[in-house]
Amino acid sequence: MKDTSHHDERIAKMIFGSVYPHYLSKVEKKGRTKEELHYIIEWLTGFNTIKIEELIENKMTFESFFEKATLNPNAHLITGVICGYRVEEIKNPLTQQVRYLDKLVDELAKGRKIEKITRNS
Structure with a gap:
């Protein structure tokens, strides 16, 4: 992947709360729930529903979001x-973490089982 600093900076400065409604809409259109979305976000970051809502309310950037997160030790299994x-080839750690989240949301929307999304099987 050809990472550019401009691309990485843009992702770092994006507000999680501005992207979250798109995540929610994407999964709900496919019959998945807000609770399932929060479950995969919590699996990846350690943030429960209350913390997710707080981060949205505080207009947290992805940079701050992932600085505060406790990344799941199995996140490297997201490919x-x-x-x-290819998420496994992204060089910038923050950009890779954001793409991990994007990939999990995509898998949820595509109907993949939670156990597979969270790499538990």
């Missing part, structure tokens, strides 16, 4: 293509 990039 595949999202937004045209």
Whole structure:
């Protein structure tokens, strides 16, 4: 993947709360629930529903969001293509973490079982 500093900076400065409604809409259109979305966000970051809502309310950037997160030790098992990039090949750690989240949301929307999404099987 050809990372550019401009691309990485743009992702770092994006507000989690501005992207979250798109995540929710995407999964709900496919028959999944807000609770399932929160479950996978908590699996990846350690943030429960109350913390997720607080981060949205405080207009947290992705940079701050992932600085405060406790990334799941199995996050490195998230592989595949999202937004045209192989997540396992992304060099910038923050961009990779954001794409991990994007990939999990995508898998949830595509109907994948939670156990598979959270790499428990």
